[in-house]
Amino acid sequence: MESHLRDIASQFCPSNAIASLSPLGNGRINDTYLVRLTAPDSSFVLQRINATVFPQPEAVMRNLALFAQHATEQLPQLALPSDRRWEIPVVLSAVNDEQPFVYDSTGDLWRAIGFIDNSISVDSIQTVAQAEEVGIALGIFHTLVSDLPCARLTDTLPGFHITPRYLQQYDERLAAGLSPQHRENCADCMQFVEEHREVMGVLEKAKAAGILTVRPIHGDPKVNNILFDRHSQRAISIIDLDTVKPGLIQYDIGDCMRSGCNLAGSNATDLESVRFDLQNFQAILQGYCSVARSFLSERDYDYLYAAIHLIPLELGLRYLTDYLNGNIYFKVSYPEQALERARVQFALTSSIEQQRDEILIKIEHQQSHA
Numbered sequence: 001m002e003s004h005l006r007d008i009a010s011q012f013c014p015s016n017a018i019a020s021l022s023p024l025g026n027g028r029i030n031d032t033y034l035v036r037l038t039a040p041d042s043s044f045v046l047q048r049i050n051a052t053v054f055p056q057p058e059a060v061m062r063n064l065a066l067f068a069q070h071a072t073e074q075l076p077q078l079a080l081p082s083d084r085r086w087e088i089p090v091v092l093s094a095v096n097d098e099q100p101f102v103y104d105s106t107g108d109l110w111r112a113i114g115f116i117d118n119s120i121s122v123d124s125i126q127t128v129a130q131a132e133e134v135g136i137a138l139g140i141f142h143t144l145v146s147d148l149p150c151a152r153l154t155d156t157l158p159g160f161h162i163t164p165r166y167l168q169q170y171d172e173r174l175a176a177g178l179s180p181q182h183r184e185n186c187a188d189c190m191q192f193v194e195e196h197r198e199v200m201g202v203l204e205k206a207k208a209a210g211i212l213t214v215r216p217i218h219g220d221p222k223v224n225n226i227l228f229d230r231h232s233q234r235a236i237s238i239i240d241l242d243t244v245k246p247g248l249i250q251y252d253i254g255d256c257m258r259s260g261c262n263l264a265g266s267n268a269t270d271l272e273s274v275r276f277d278l279q280n281f282q283a284i285l286q287g288y289c290s291v292a293r294s295f296l297s298e299r300d301y302d303y304l305y306a307a308i309h310l311i312p313l314e315l316g317l318r319y320l321t322d323y324l325n326g327n328i329y330f331k332v333s334y335p336e337q338a339l340e341r342a343r344v345q346f347a348l349t350s351s352i353e354q355q356r357d358e359i360l361i362k363i364e365h366q367q368s369h370a
């Protein structure tokens with residue numbers, strides 16, 4: 001394996017320049033390695049794109065290259081404070097080719113991205129200061145791409161975050177008939193879905209009515225995809241750009257809050273412990289708006305609560321459907337895990353409903369400072 005990896009790595013650098021090659025990070029989708037070079041400043045990250053998740057890897061790479069070029073041009077316009085380090089991942093070209101990727105003998109696509117040194121990534125938000133940094137990172141990202149025309153990006157994950165489509169897939173599964181055991185096991189979750197049918201279309205309706213507009217989004221803005229400076233602990237980059245595509249920024253904000261404000265985690269086993277944490281919410285929102293204020297419209301603010309409420313509901317619905325389908329999409333350690341994860345997301349949705357007024361006040365507060 002080591003020599004196979006070295007062969008691939010050496011298509012992005014002179015082979016005698018490789019000092020070491022080791023697995024990197026806790027990513028769940030791609031295979032990621034750090035290739036340290038004898039000239040340390042040019043170390044890079046070597047990644048195999050997961051072909052099951054991304055059936056069009058070359059389109060993913062085109063989006064990534066477009067993003068990187070556009071964001072690099074825009075960064076100076078942002079006039080970030082001079083003490084704010086911000087890095088845009090650099091996509092490397094293969095040595096003997098113009099392309100920014102190579103294929104291995106099994107047909108998998110590999111790419112190389114400049115290593116962002118002196119950085120750390122964390123799997124969950126530890127402090128309120130970190131929560132604010134997460135919001136700042138997403139705000140910087142959205143601002144950098146706010147005028148990148150969507151028509152130039154490929155939709156690499158059609159249907160992603162289109163909640164009514166997930167509901168339709170759920171309904172199709174129900175129509176195919178459930179076993180008595182499934183009916184019994186899932187009764188609570190199925191009831192939750194029935195009680196929430198009406199709200200599932202809220203963002204898509206606003207999109208169709210032209211109230212919300214499609215813009216480039218990150219697609220996976222969870223804390224693990226944000227790099228922090230090892231010394232200052234401030235956010236310095238947002239990585240994992242495979243899901244950059246056209247969408248609603250509300251999807252990203254909802255997803256960021258869903259992962260960042262559930263302190264019990266998405267695999268919580270005690271449902272009582274699942275709460276939407278208002279402190280983290282306020283800090284992420286404050287960080288986000290401090291940067292994104294420049295391009296957020298009144299309508300964007302109007303749909304923030306809807307998004308924060310919808311995205312955990314949507315994920316719960318997807319887990320539930322996948323459980324009923326026999327766990328074909330999400331990886332699980334045991335069959336009931338997807339159902340348990342659905343319950344966690346629905347508990348988070350309920351917690352958001354219970355704190356609706358407080359959440360709305362915090363959003364209004366940000367809006368009034370816009």
Ligand code: ADP
Pocket residue numbers: 024025026027028029030031032045089113114115116117119120121224225227239240241
């Ligand atoms: P996945 O899609 O599998 O989550 P990521 O692109 O998020 O893959 O990479 C996995 C981990 O590798 C990240 O969480 C981070 O710790 C590390 N990593 C990835 N790219 C870089 C980079 N350019 N510089 C530094 N660390 C990186």
Ligand code: MG
Pocket residue numbers: 027028224225240
């Ligand atoms: Mg990742």
